[in-house]
Amino acid sequence: MTDVSRSDRVDVAELRDGLRGPVHTPGEPGYDAARTVWNGAIDRRPQAVATVSGTADIVAALAFARQHDLRVSVRGGGHNVAGFGTCDDGLVIDLSALKGIRVDPAARTVRAQGGVLWGELDHETQAFGLATTGGLVSSTGIAGFTLGGGIGWLMRAHGVAADNLVSADVVLADGRPVAADEELLWGLRGGGGNFGVVTSLEYRLHPVGPIVYGGVIFYPVERAAELLRFYQEWTRGLPDDLTTMVIFLAAPPEPFVPPAMRGRQVVAVACCHTGTATEAADAFKPLREFAEPVADVVGPLPYTALQTMFDGSAPHGLNAYWKTHHLSDLTADAIDTVVERAAELAALSPFSAIHLHHLEGAVSRTPSVGGAFSHRNSRFVLNILGQWTEGDPDPHLAWVRDTWEAMRAHASGDPYLNFLGDEGSTRARAAYSAEVFARLTALKREYDPENVFRLNQNIPPL
Ligand SMILES: Cc1cc2nc3c(=O)[nH]c(=O)nc-3n(C[C@H](O)[C@H](O)[C@H](O)COP(=O)(O)OP(=O)(O)OC[C@H]3O[C@@H](n4cnc5c(N)ncnc54)[C@H](O)[C@@H]3O)c2cc1C
DSSP states (O other): OOOOOGGGSOOOHHHHHHOSSOEEOTTSTTHHHHHOOSOTTOOOOOSEEEEOOSHHHHHHHHHHHHHTTOOEEEESSSOOTTOTTSOSSSEEEEOTTOOOEEEETTTTEEEEETTOBHHHHHHHHHTTTEEOOOOSSTTSBHHHHHHTOOOOTTHHHHOOGGGGEEEEEEEOTTSOEEEOOHHHHHHHTTSTTOSOEEEEEEEEOEEOOSEEEEEEEEEEGGGHHHHHHHHHHHGGGOOTTEEEEEEEEEOOSOTTSOGGGTTSEEEEEEEEEOSOHHHHHHHHHHHHHHSOOSEEEEEEEEHHHHTTTTGGGSOTTOEEEEEEEEESOOOHHHHHHHHHHHTTGGGTOTTOEEEEEEOOTHHHHSOGGGSSOOOTTOSEEEEEEEEESSSOSHHHHHHHHHHHHHHHTTSOSOOOGGGOOSOOHHHHHHTSOHHHHHHHHHHHHHHOTTOSOOSSSOOOOO
């Protein structure tokens, strides 16, 4: 962490004059709230946070950053686990005040500004019985999520969020506000925050809910290996309407969990089915018959309730360190390894977990030429989440690293961009196929040759 001494600070008076939105600087009320992000382990001190009120503010903020040679962070929802939404010494362009949303029910599209969160977008689109693939936690920003691909409950029916991005307005590195042309849009569909500040995003919508069928079925952790063997077969035949994930977690202290099991390690399948009640019941039957659950809270519920189901597991300010792998498949050795590594969770933190997201369906069917999001043929994405509220971070970091290392032999070697930490250029590059990375590099050269937007999973222009 670098603190900027007063004499080294740029004079932000000019920035303030040029913006309608507020500018927060060290020592002023609001600065600490403005510089923090979701991950409590990130403690960075920018020279200023410009909470922009629109495109003109972004143009002015970028010009100021260029003039003073300041590093630029772009913050949408602030959920990036590596903390790219804030920085030391530089200027944060904070989009959190940009909340405009307009649904066009006839065209089945929605346009939303870059500071909108998934809970806010779902709230509006569900008023029309529509939705698009969004995040599993409602406070995640739509912009960062979509630019990194975006896997969620609707992905097997409708593709990842990036597949549903139909247009975007962007302020480029040189300060030009533009509507993304076809090639830039291709890059925004998975290429991260490399090409400009996205002021608004337009999505394709789909009829969803308002009632869907989903929730979580919890099993004793002793059945984990069996469950995963069942799961890797069962998921081969699932309808696209059904998206599922396996979670190793501490059972929540909720009334639906038997008192003796609360806080104890369990393995669970979380799911969402967007078809009819009968279709959903048929699809869940083999899962329900697999074993006696600890608790079964799968049933009809509003889509917006499903979209907030995990909010309690991810409070703002939680310390987090994640590592990720794509898995081409779930082999017997992979299952043994993940079960072995999950056994250590009990000694760590009730917030730590392992998530195994099942992809396929529309994710693998969508032509990969449509956007930069890569590795569409993986069956699963593994996310290893070290999360703690206090104390020494080292045991959490060590468990995540060791688990990731142990799973390496069973993985494709490629990370999923949205779960990737600050692991350097080689890992960021591995999030793409070679062909996609070459095309992204060319796009970066065209739109950001000086790498103004480098506080991200960076695509170097050279
Ligand atoms: C609790 C939690 C749950 C999550 N669940 C999921 C999930 O279900 N599925 C999934 O795929 N991912 C998930 N993620 C990962 C998440 O998608 C990424 O962290 C994503 O980067 C968050 O976007 P954001 O706008 O909230 O983050 P920010 O930290 O604000 O932004 C992250 C980066 O995105 C870029 N960016 C953001 N906004 C803009 C913009 N308007 N213009 C240009 N660049 C921009 C910038 O490079 C920025 O550094 C989750 C993360 C958390 C913490």
